[in-house]
Amino acid sequence: xxxxxxxxxxxxxxxxxxxxxxxxxxxxxxxxxxxxxxxxxxxxxxxxxxxxxxxxxxxxxxxxxxxxxxxxxxxxxxxxxxxxxxxx
Numbered sequence: 100x101x102x103x104x105x106x107x108x109x110x111x112x113x114x115x116x117x118x119x120x121x122x123x124x125x126x127x128x129x130x131x132x133x134x135x136x137x138x139x140x141x142x143x144x145x146x147x148x149x150x151x152x153x154x155x156x157x158x159x160x161x162x163x164x165x166x167x168x169x170x171x172x173x174x175x176x177x178x179x180x181x182x183x184x185x186x187x
Contacts, residue, residue, distance in 0.1 A: 100136070127168065134158060134161065
């Protein structure tokens with residue numbers, strides 16, 4: 100789980116305003132941070148299958164948001180993918 104400070108930094112960096120926590124770019128960035136943290140947890144705890152299921156759900160949600168962003172704002176999509184170092 101990411102803390103409030105990390106979430107606030109992500110919102111300030113990717114959001115249109117300081118309180119813009121609902122835009123697609125911010126949601127994708129927050130999901131990416133959660134995925135990175137959970138992946139590290141699963142490297143240490145290989146048999147934590149419930150966390151693995153949660154990780155797969157987060158990845159699926161991020162994937163659908165990325166597809167939406169690619170359809171609606173391709174330039175923003177390419178910038179976000181490059182910034183977060185994701186495969187497209």
